Amino acid sequence: EDKVVQSPLSLVVHEGDTVTLNCSYEVTNFRSLLWYKQEKKAPTFLFMLTSSGIEKKSGRLSSILDKKELFSILNITATQTGDSAVYLCAVVGYGGSQGNLIFGKGTKLSVKP
Amino acid sequence: SQTIHQWPATLVQPVGSPLSLECTVEGTSNPNLYWYRQAAGRGLQLLFYSVGIGQISSEVPQNLSASRPQDRQFILSSKKLLLSDSGFYLCAWSGGQGAKYFGPGTRLTVT
Numbered sequence A: 001e002d003k004v005v006q007s008p009l010s011l012v013v014h015e016g017d018t019v020t021l022n023c024s025y026e027v028t029n030f031r032s033l034l035w036y037k038q039e040k041k042a043p044t045f046l047f048m049l050t051s052s053g054i055e056k057k058s059g060r061l062s063s064i065l066d067k068k069e070l071f072s073i074l075n076i077t078a079t080q081t082g083d084s085a086v087y088l089c090a091v092v093g094y095g096g097s098q099g100n101l102i103f104g105k106g107t108k109l110s111v112k113p
Numbered sequence B: 001s002q003t004i005h006q007w008p009a010t011l012v013q014p015v016g017s018p019l020s021l022e023c024t025v026e027g028t029s030n031p032n033l034y035w036y037r038q039a040a041g042r043g044l045q046l047l048f049y050s051v052g053i054g055q056i057s058s059e060v061p062q063n064l065s066a067s068r069p070q071d072r073q074f075i076l077s078s079k080k081l082l083l084s085d086s087g088f089y090l091c092a093w094s095g096g097q098g099a100k101y102f103g104p105g106t107r108l109t110v111t
Helices: none
Strands: A003-007 A010-014 A019-026 A030-038 A044-049 A056-058 A061-066 A071-076 A085-093 A101-103 A107-112 B003-007 B010-013 B019-026 B033-038 B044-052 B055-058 B064-070 B073-078 B087-094 B100-102 B106-110
Touching (some): A010 A019, A019 A107, A030 A071, A044 A061, A044 A071, B010 B019, B019 B087, B019 B106, B033 B073, B055 B064
Parallel strands (some): B010 B106
Antiparallel strands (some): A019 A071, A061 A071, B019 B073, B044 B055, B087 B106
């Protein structure tokens, strides 16, 4: 059965800290892995990863995929209170429900001032 | 660029009442469209997807239904709501490599 496991489930840090969020997966015919940020609204797209070892970067956020060990990490440096959100990891496999995303339960990040 | 709209943004409905949620997409043609639900404390669950007008696939048995009357319009309906239908309903369209882009969502509370 396809599944995505995120850790930790929740995390509390102070502004300026660096955090690493983890996502491990098992999926048939892996196609891509996606990271989303969800505040009290719809998830917003952060990154899509398809190849191992290639870092995607956007400002203070970066992510990398390891297709051999079946995991991805999302790093946030110099955290700010605006980074507080639930971070969702999802994977897509070929076939199935027209590319359905299998979501993890998310990591709730709280950044204290 | 592509834009996805949903309405209403919030909805409070009594048990047994009907439901109609609408999703429209701009800036793309013949998109794959999806309805997801996020219940409190739970992950995102795929409800329906559509690859074209009149083509609907259901992922879970339930009292909800979906329709796609136009290329860029996707509707989620119910004849009689249940308490368990409460949740955050998200419409999404599919970009390259399986990426999904979500609309703003409708927060439904069934009382």
